[in-house]
Amino acid sequence: MQRLILASSSPRRKELLENLHLTFEISSSNVDESFDADLSPKQAVMELAARKARFVSNRHQDAFVIGSDTVVVLGGEILGKPASKEEAFHMLKGLSGETHSVYTGVSIISSTNKEIQFYEKTDVTFWELSLEEIETYIRSGEPFDKAGGYGIQGFGSFLVREIKGDYYTVVGLPVSRTIRELQKAGFILPYKM
Numbered sequence: 001m002q003r004l005i006l007a008s009s010s011p012r013r014k015e016l017l018e019n020l021h022l023t024f025e026i027s028s029s030n031v032d033e034s035f036d037a038d039l040s041p042k043q044a045v046m047e048l049a050a051r052k053a054r055f056v057s058n059r060h061q062d063a064f065v066i067g068s069d070t071v072v073v074l075g076g077e078i079l080g081k082p083a084s085k086e087e088a089f090h091m092l093k094g095l096s097g098e099t100h101s102v103y104t105g106v107s108i109i110s111s112t113n114k115e116i117q118f119y120e121k122t123d124v125t126f127w128e129l130s131l132e133e134i135e136t137y138i139r140s141g142e143p144f145d146k147a148g149g150y151g152i153q154g155f156g157s158f159l160v161r162e163i164k165g166d167y168y169t170v171v172g173l174p175v176s177r178t179i180r181e182l183q184k185a186g187f188i189l190p191y192k193m
């Protein structure tokens with residue numbers, strides 16, 4: 001029986017992988033999430049996803065490991081998680097009425113230590129937001145553990161007017177691409193596809 005490990009502490013990623021009816025373990029990675037300012041968003045998310053997957057793979061060499069990283073990009077600027085109410089306010093005010101891109105990078109390391117990296121990008125357009133809407137949203141506490149300061153899957157759904165691309169890329173794991181790449185890497189699915 002092949003072992004599969006999700007290298008993530010994100011409850012969303014766990015839930016998304018569970019949707020695929022796979023049996024897997026969780027092992028969170030403790031890596032430095034800073035990256036070189038010269039990296040493009042796609043390079044940055046793939047590099048961070050690989051760092052997370054390698055951290056766990058080094059401790060569990062017999063397993064398939066999945067690592068993932070998500071950022072929001074507005075006008076060329078990469079937004080991570082807001083560290084304060086002020087930062088959340090600044091991010092959400094910037095996203096108001098605009099279209100931004102969400103990049104999620106994924107790294108898969110196989111049980112024979114082969115690495116695959118890929119990314120997906122989804123464009124998200126926000127409604128024009130009033131100051132009251134932004135303040136109400138920040139008071140909910142939802143922005144703080146999420147790239148760009150919002151969660152499309154939660155209360156933050158009211159912010160979003162339109163998306164173009166895979167919804168699950170925004171939530172943190174592009175599941176349909178991930179299962180295909182996992183299979184290519186040699187992981188045997190518990191069902192036929």
Ligand SMILES: Cc1cn([C@H]2C[C@H](O)[C@@H](COP(=O)(O)OP(=O)(O)OP(=O)(O)O)O2)c(=O)[nH]c1=O
Pocket residue numbers: 007008009010012013028029052068069070071072081102145146147148150151152153170171172
């Ligand atoms: C834009 C957006 C991001 N997010 C989340 C996905 C990621 O969990 C988080 C971005 O932070 P990440 O650093 O990608 O992930 P993480 O720290 O939550 O988990 P780990 O590193 O252990 O895997 O933002 C949403 O849940 N909904 C959204 O709409």
